[in-house]
Ligand SMILES: Nc1nc2c(ncn2[C@@H]2O[C@H](COP(=O)(O)OP(=O)(O)OP(=O)(O)O)[C@@H](O)[C@H]2O)c(=O)[nH]1
């Protein structure tokens with residue numbers, strides 16, 4: 023996943039030396055990024071590198087007016103620019119005593135609650151360092167106050183380090199860190215990867231795997247239970263018929279398993295695909311238009327299923343009930359495919375409908391969308407293949423060594439946060455359940471891990487492992503802590 027670049031705003035009154043600093047930072051100017059739609063008109067963005075790390079420098083354009091009447095205008099622009107930024111550099115002229123305008127602007131910037139540095143420029147020699155004292159009255163911490171001289175190249179390194187600290191590491195840094203990690207681990211094979219007793223409780227891992235094996239015995243991996251859900255008239259029965267097709271009568275129950283008389287099934291690619299509750303689907307004279315009933319029935323089906331086909335009628339606009347039904351799927355944590363039916367011809371509008379579905383069903387962002395026509399049979403074969411593929415993603419088990427490698431990489435790219443100075447550490451990562459995949463981060467202070475970091479890890483895992491069509495859960499736990507001790511799971 024490519025994270026958007028962080029944005030740096032450089033703000034200050036005219037003539038303090040902004041352009042000079044800008045040119046120094048942007049000396050390796052890579053590209054001028056054009057204005058994005060919806061962003062402030064006047065703000066231009068330049069891709070820059072600060073100590074090798076990429077960022078976007080925001081540029082409000084030249085402000086050369088100096089009289090008071092337009093100060094408010096200058097200020098407005100500056101604040102707009104600062105609001106868009108992640109890091110703010112507020113620059114003042116060290117050869118002048120601070121004035122009220124500076125203070126006024128500085129306090130407003132402070133209120134934005136972002137990372138903010140007070141950069142006092144034109145501190146050209148050691149003697150002039152004394153001037154810094156008068157800027158302490160802004161009430162800024164030492165670590166965020168910088169006395170620099172752009173033209174004499176003094177103090178800028180410290181400032182650049184302060185900026186870079188907050189930027190994602192460069193590809194070179196990541197490669198280097200990964201190399202170091204690899205070397206550290208040389209000689210250890212995956213089996214004794216966690217040899218250190220302190221960090222790995224073998225017992226604990228064995229326990230969760232044992233638990234899992236039991237579960238797997240009773241839950242045969244070759245049997246896919248599919249719920250075809252959707253509101254009335256979207257074409258659920260028609261899709262069922264199209265999928266069953268000629269293969270309809272081929273069904274022979276596998277030894278030891280029985281197929282419920284209300285279900286229908288067929289074999290495909292070595293798996294038995296069972297449609298749950300088809301008797302209900304086929305029943306004529308169904309109660310129509312009663313939402314409560316429809317949702318209740320949907321829940322019953324989802325309980326028996328591990329994969330859901332959410333059917334929508336592409337020839338009509340979406341209604342609330344579509345959304346409500348789709349919302350249930352997410353609650354049950356199933357493998358999911360969104361099926362746009364009645365796509366008999368005219369594929370031109372597909373993109374638009376797909377976009378609408380994506381924006382309305384954000385919670386199913388992991389589900390593929392496939393357009394079919396039950397009537398003409400279009401893409402029904404593709405849908406069958408997709409059912410197999412998504413089920414495989416849903417039921418897969420990722421080796422612990424693979425997971426660890428990916429999570430270590432993710433942490434190098436984007437360091438774990440340190441809430442209130444607490445040092446967080448992930449000892450190892452392991453998948454303790456599948457259908458859907460549930461992954462535990464074994465760490466020192468699980469309660470302090472913010473959900474946004476879990477989301478980042480989930481996205482990172484999705485970029486490296488095919489989890490299309492399946493939710494995944496991440497749980498942060500302490501060593502030896504069992505699942506039921508910790509309700510704090512995060513799904514994405
Ligand atoms: N003595 C001294 N002069 C500097 C320093 N940095 C910049 N200057 C000078 O200050 C003047 C203003 O610099 P600019 O970089 O154009 O300032 P600016 O803030 O971009 O000004 P505007 O474009 O008017 O907003 C120029 O004459 C620079 O040469 C410094 O560190 N020491």
Ligand SMILES: Nc1nc2c(ncn2[C@@H]2O[C@H](COP(=O)(O)OP(=O)(O)OP(=O)(O)O)[C@@H](O)[C@H]2O)c(=O)[nH]1
Nearest residue numbers: 253254255256257258259260363364365395396397
């Ligand atoms: N044009 C077109 N019509 C379709 C397609 N699939 C189904 N239909 C029609 O849509 C209507 C509803 O189809 P059903 O399969 O009964 O829909 P359903 O979702 O099972 O409906 P309920 O059982 O009432 O909930 C029927 O008239 C079908 O002929 C398709 O791909 N294209």
